Amino acid sequence: MKLYWGPHTCAIGTHVLLEEIGRPYEAEKIDVAGGATKEPWFKAINPKAKVPTLVLDDGRVLTEFGAIAVWLARQVPHLNLLPTDPDEEERALSLMDYAVGTIHGQAFARMFMPEKFEPQDPVHQTLGLGQGSVKKQGRQMIEEAFAIVDGQLGSRQWAAGDTFGVADAALFYVERWAPQVDVALPANMAAHFERVKARPAVAKVMQVWGES
Ligand SMILES: N[C@@H](CCC(=O)N[C@@H](CS)C(=O)NCC(=O)O)C(=O)O
Incomplete structure (x- = not known):
């Protein structure tokens, strides 16, 4: 898995969840404030031009904080990152x-x-x-x-x-x-x-x- 993140952004919450679940991942810092998400190479990955963007090992791209968080939680049900009750x-x-x-x-x-x-x-x-x-x-x-x-x-x-x-x-x-x-x-x-x-x-x- 590879997370794209930029300083001061909401992507820190996703980064924290990735670290918490303990699965292998990479984290690539990009210059969000400098407009990196608007560059063609990034928009080819995520046309929404936002971080967090999480690229899975099979190439699928996950976007939206909440959706990524729920997906990560479901990978490790024993951690109760999303309560079952x-x-x-x-x-x-x-x-x-x-x-x-x-x-x-x-x-x-x-x-x-x-x-x-x-x-x-x-x-x-x-x-x-x-x-x-x-x-x-x-x-x-x-x-x-x-x-x-x-x-x-x-x-x-x-x-x-x-x-x-x-x-x-x-x-x-x-x-x-x-x-x-x-x-x-x-x-x-x-x-x-x-x-x-x-x-x-x-x-x-x-x-x-x-x-x-
Ligand atoms: N709805 C998105 C919002 C993500 C978002 O607003 N990300 C900001 C950083 S906190 C961003 O990438 N901004 C870059 C830009 O708008 O150019 C989510 O939940 O992931």
């Missing part, structure tokens, strides 16, 4: 989808790429008129979403079930972005973030990413 499984998928689709895709995206959310007419585009309000909205969405996740985590060690799993990897990558936008993690999320970081697999990945 239907209620806990729903909880894991719900939290993961909220982290990926709403917290990342809606809220952080407004902070990181406000130009994609502001009106596309030449006046707004030239003067950047809408960016301030887009960022403000993004911050508010992050704070509201963090409060919801914090309440759902409560005193639980892990997002769902009794062990680390796919939802923890998703929460970890959005928790890690909080300082970049100067938003404080609420107490339960802050404790969760430290718990995830303390895992040997996570420490190893963070070292590779130059974040330890």
